Amino acid sequence: MMPERSTRDLRGGWRGFDLRRLGFLLLGVALFAGVYLSPAWPDAIDPHGRAFALGHEAKASLALFLLALCWWMTEVLPIGVTSIAVAAGQGLFSIRDARTAFTDFMDPGVWFIFAALAIGMAFTKTGLTRRIAYRTLLLVGERTPRILLGCLLLTMGLTLVMAHAAVAATVYPLFLAVHSLYTDDDRPTRFGKALFIGMAFAAGAGSVITLLGSARAAVSVGFFRHFTGRTVGFFELSWYMLPIGLAMTLLVWLFLLLVFRPERKTIPGLRDRARRLHGSLGPISSREIRTLLVVAGAFVLFALRALVPPLGEMDQSAILAGAALLLFVLNVLGIEDLEGTSWNIILMFGGATSIGLCLWETGAAHWLAMQWLALLEGAPLVVFVLTVASIVLVMTNLTMNVAAISVSLPVALVAAPYLGVAPDVILFAILVAAGMPFVLLVGAAPNAIAYASRQFTAREFLLVGLPMTALLLGVLALFVGVIWPAMGMAVAR
Numbered sequence: 001m002m003p004e005r006s007t008r009d010l011r012g013g014w015r016g017f018d019l020r021r022l023g024f025l026l027l028g029v030a031l032f033a034g035v036y037l038s039p040a041w042p043d044a045i046d047p048h049g050r051a052f053a054l055g056h057e058a059k060a061s062l063a064l065f066l067l068a069l070c071w072w073m074t075e076v077l078p079i080g081v082t083s084i085a086v087a088a089g090q091g092l093f094s095i096r097d098a099r100t101a102f103t104d105f106m107d108p109g110v111w112f113i114f115a116a117l118a119i120g121m122a123f124t125k126t127g128l129t130r131r132i133a134y135r136t137l138l139l140v141g142e143r144t145p146r147i148l149l150g151c152l153l154l155t156m157g158l159t160l161v162m163a164h165a166a167v168a169a170t171v172y173p174l175f176l177a178v179h180s181l182y183t184d185d186d187r188p189t190r191f192g193k194a195l196f197i198g199m200a201f202a203a204g205a206g207s208v209i210t211l212l213g214s215a216r217a218a219v220s221v222g223f224f225r226h227f228t229g230r231t232v233g234f235f236e237l238s239w240y241m242l243p244i245g246l247a248m249t250l251l252v253w254l255f256l257l258l259v260f261r262p263e264r265k266t267i268p269g270l271r272d273r274a275r276r277l278h279g280s281l282g283p284i285s286s287r288e289i290r291t292l293l294v295v296a297g298a299f300v301l302f303a304l305r306a307l308v309p310p311l312g313e314m315d316q317s318a319i320l321a322g323a324a325l326l327l328f329v330l331n332v333l334g335i336e337d338l339e340g341t342s343w344n345i346i347l348m349f350g351g352a353t354s355i356g357l358c359l360w361e362t363g364a365a366h367w368l369a370m371q372w373l374a375l376l377e378g379a380p381l382v383v384f385v386l387t388v389a390s391i392v393l394v395m396t397n398l399t400m401n402v403a404a405i406s407v408s409l410p411v412a413l414v415a416a417p418y419l420g421v422a423p424d425v426i427l428f429a430i431l432v433a434a435g436m437p438f439v440l441l442v443g444a445a446p447n448a449i450a451y452a453s454r455q456f457t458a459r460e461f462l463l464v465g466l467p468m469t470a471l472l473l474g475v476l477a478l479f480v481g482v483i484w485p486a487m488g489m490a491v492a493r
Contacts, residue, residue, distance in 0.1 A: 235302060
């Protein structure tokens with residue numbers, strides 16, 4: 001017979017059990033089982049009359065993706081643990097060889113993410129981000145529209161070398177200080193709404209410009225290399241993304257000034273405070289210099305890959321991983337930084353890489369693409385690209401952008417040749433859409449960080465985000481139809 005105390009502990013444990021968590025865990029399992037155990041699905045037919053069967057492994061990969069999507073969205077398990085389940089499931093249910101599934105966690109793109117996070121930590125730890133921020137405020141002066149523009153450009157600029165979530169977390173306290181100079185009142189202001197909503201939007205717009213601005217870019221480029229056999233270089237991506245990232249940041253500034261016209265024209269004392277804060281940092285330190293030299297060296301190697309043919313074989317993930325290694329060798333980062341690395345995020349992107357490649361290699365992506373193509377047959381190039389982007393925008397606002405990319409990029413790349421669309425424009429359009437979830441607070445970490453300011457409500461964010469999303473699609477249509485082809489991008493096949 002169980003002792004009385006143990007019985008009470010057991011009952012207390014059952015009473016405290018999280019039924020909501022159990023429900024979502026079981027929902028994921030039910031989605032998997034419902035698809036996995038379902039009878040054979042009909043073939044998909046392409047426009048040339050060829051049939052694409054959904055084999056057992058392909059149907060199982062769709063089932064596994066639905067399970068992962070459910071658990072990722074609800075976070076009933078740490079997102080990195082769900083990603084491990086993705087790889088384990090492939091081996092347990094003979095969808096793909098277990099060695100192949102787990103090897104995807106060590107994809108070069110995943111190591112690029114680790115290295116980018118390390119560089120972001122170095123910028124924050126050494127104080128370089130604060131030094132850049134205070135210098136920016138010194139330059140913009142005390143007129144409110146210029147201050148807002150300076151803050152948005154600062155946010156965008158930092159995403160060139162740091163992940164956008166880290167940038168938002170870094171500039172958030174600085175923007176609180178700016179707003180405290182604007183008003184002593186704790187109540188929200190129109191300037192506060194523009195400042196913090198703008199921070200979230202600018203972080204998204206800037207994150208698409210370089211491979212360092214977000215982990216999603218490295219994963220997408222890795223997918224693209226697997227699916228097409230072509231590598232998109234660091235500067236090639238920035239060449240096409242800088243104009244649209246900058247254009248969206250400026251449009252955000254103008255739109256927010258129109259919607260939330262500031263109550264005051266100036267913020268007296270801002271420049272003096274920025275000068276004092278900048279002065280308190282003292283002269284630039286040796287650790288800051290070492291960090292700048294390491295990052296500059298990586299950028300030089302990225303450039304030399306394109307200019308010096310013998311260096312073209314040098315992998316860009318290896319370059320950035322080497323830069324991260326140097327930051328540890330030079331004592332800029334230490335063991336506490338390695339232990340503090342967000343391995344949960346890194347594992348999540350490893351899992352997304354694994355399920356994306358699984359959908360491609362089992363033929364599930366081809367089957368989905370043919371089903372989709374039946375709805376878009378004969379559609380103009382721009383309509384197809386905007387449809388892809390719209391689907392990614394919806395998924396990105398509702399769940400993690402990596403989940404949107406892992407299913408949409410393989411499917412879109414299969415469908416694109418039938419409509420005469422080049423793969424390059426698919427990749428870049430998806431990256432733009434995945435980087436700018438302007439509608440829901442759950443769409444991106446900067447949105448949630450900005451909301452912590454209490455300057456705006458979720459409803460206000462939604463009402464501002466909807467027209468901004470429509471504007472984004474309009475800008476993307478202009479780039480797909482006119483600007484990117486003029487810059488040399490292959491848009492049509």
